[in-house]
Amino acid sequence: MSVPQHRSGRDPITSPIPAIPNQGDSAAPAPAPIDESDSAVTQRLSPSNLNGRTAPATEGSLAGTAPIEQLAEPAAHAENHRIAAPEFLRTGISYESVTDAQADEIIGRYPQARSALLPLLHLVQSVEGCVTADGIEFCAGKLELTVAEVEAVATFYTMYKRTPCGQHLVSVCTNALCAALGGDAIYARLSGELGVGHEQTAGEPGTAGSITLETAECLAACDHAPVLTVNYEYYDNQTPSSALQIVTELQAGRAPHPTRGAPLTDFRTTEREIAGVFTDLAEQVKGPTASVETLRGNELAERERQTAPAMPESYQMPPLPEKK
């Protein structure tokens, strides 16, 4: 399975990359001078508005004096930079009734309960196809974390979705290597045929044949570029036509076998497996794993008699900091 990334919301095919002016770029607009006699400016700069914060030093400025108007107007700054408080759906589902025993089993695998947060979020996601506000609260309660701590993790990783996914999640790698070898064309073809963009779903989420499409930044299979994954299972060496064929089969209710790894299931089942809950583990480890291309480096190292340094016999982990 792979780890897709991309939380920008920018569709790489249709959205131009916003220009970032360099410091000293003569084309970049110069900041307007601050008129200290302007009462509105004075109000913006007042300590109560700044809430005790000072701006960090930037080139050509003193600490506490530079982009102060940005700090004084966080709403406008946030709007300009698409920063918003994370929002999670609230569906009212009781996670205690559907996943409590499994959550306890997962937590029991870790010496510190809080270490189970990542799998627990996947478990939550397996219920409704996304991480909901109710799921966040469930995780926080089980692990004695705050809601803010759980939200911080859920919004950091792109594998945690904030809107319900389709029966299948199709991730197309549009990172440099795959893009150059056809990943952009694959994404454009699928996007056009499905009529959806990044993180959007064709069909009713959760129903048979529904497909959520997303771009991903390196699916860790560059030796098979361009690649896509369905529910994090690999389909190597794709073309726009072969990718469309896969999606057409998914929509028709079939499950084309991935190039490597376990048989394809659906997004929610995969999420349970990532959480560590398997219905048939033996079935999940069937199938080809490492490919010839992936093992080529090993073969070369063996031929050249190269070896990795030995691992230490044991390693003492530093103690965890006190929780405040």
Ligand code: FES
């Ligand atoms: S660039 Fe696509 S898998 Fe690495």
